[in-house]
Amino acid sequence: MSKIRTIGVLTSGGDSPGMNAAIRSVTRSAICNGFKVKGIYRGYEGLIHDEIKTFTTENVSNIIQTGGTILRTARSKEFETPAGRKKAYETLRKEAIDALVVIGGNGSLTGAMLFAEEYDFPCIGLPGTIDNDLYGTDSTIGYDTTLNTITDCVDKIRDTAASHERIFFIEVMGRDAGFLAQNSAIAAGAEAAIIPEDSTGSDQLIQFMERGIRKSKKSCIVIVSESPKCGAMHYAERVRKEYPNFDVRVSILGHLQRGGSPSARDRILASRVGVGAIQAIVQGQRNVMVGVRNNEVVYVPFIDAIGKRKPLDKNLIRVLDELSI
Numbered sequence: 001m002s003k004i005r006t007i008g009v010l011t012s013g014g015d016s017p018g019m020n021a022a023i024r025s026v027t028r029s030a031i032c033n034g035f036k037v038k039g040i041y042r043g044y045e046g047l048i049h050d051e052i053k054t055f056t057t058e059n060v061s062n063i064i065q066t067g068g069t070i071l072r073t074a075r076s077k078e079f080e081t082p083a084g085r086k087k088a089y090e091t092l093r094k095e096a097i098d099a100l101v102v103i104g105g106n107g108s109l110t111g112a113m114l115f116a117e118e119y120d121f122p123c124i125g126l127p128g129t130i131d132n133d134l135y136g137t138d139s140t141i142g143y144d145t146t147l148n149t150i151t152d153c154v155d156k157i158r159d160t161a162a163s164h165e166r167i168f169f170i171e172v173m174g175r176d177a178g179f180l181a182q183n184s185a186i187a188a189g190a191e192a193a194i195i196p197e198d199s200t201g202s203d204q205l206i207q208f209m210e211r212g213i214r215k216s217k218k219s220c221i222v223i224v225s226e227s228p229k230c231g232a233m234h235y236a237e238r239v240r241k242e243y244p245n246f247d248v249r250v251s252i253l254g255h256l257q258r259g260g261s262p263s264a265r266d267r268i269l270a271s272r273v274g275v276g277a278i279q280a281i282v283q284g285q286r287n288v289m290v291g292v293r294n295n296e297v298v299y300v301p302f303i304d305a306i307g308k309r310k311p312l313d314k315n316l317i318r319v320l321d322e323l324s325i
């Protein structure tokens, strides 16, 4: 393996609060360990089209507390093609970048894995996504902040739900994982959560209505995981048809969930895995995602991080059920 002198860092896919803290950590730790750092703008798009700048510690000053990503981000269709990845490799050669740190979610780390295999190029991943759906790490960068944002929104919606005695279906992000829905429902004291992982095959809406929550409560909050066919609108429509006595409203929280200043937890996670990424490079590791499990920094092969399904703790379903009576 040739000596690594310069490390490129990029953010890719949906932004998440704490990505800036991760960029700062990677940059400063790399410089501390004698590497040069180059910031790659707009994710894999910037890698293909050579939108790259040398970073010093000043480039990452005063960003630990900011949301979004100073490197900006993109979902690159071109990088999904062999021709796109070839262009990306040519840029890396031209810029004399010897290793890549990719901060992103499932799709971004899949891209990193493919690229690393195709070009035998050292790639390290950091789990940057609000969805918390990467295997091998207890949490992902941005998840905690988003959970807090959702909880805050639900608290506010509850005020009006209670005043009007309404059922609110509140849709949250998560792609096809229910971590945000499940845990925000517990944190906000919601009456139910409709999540993709509840694979009992039963109708979650009927279960919820038949439990007769309305007997003891005048208003209800149901958190619904986003889904193209069975989102909050779908359930609200059904209640309007099947239970016409109820006054129903929908609130889709949307992209506000991805913004805002990162929580202390996300800043610490991002800082730890950023340093972990540089340590991985120093140790000659490649094709791994850096995570934190049981409060220890761990290195998870890309294939596991993206290929294995991270299980939702089934006990949480019980916690929510018992506490929402």
Ligand code: F6P
Pocket: 014, 105, 129, 130, 131, 173, 174, 175, 226, 258
């Ligand atoms: O993966 C992060 C995420 O916010 C998902 O929860 C959501 O489904 C998706 O990105 C939305 O993507 P976009 O911002 O491209 O609409």
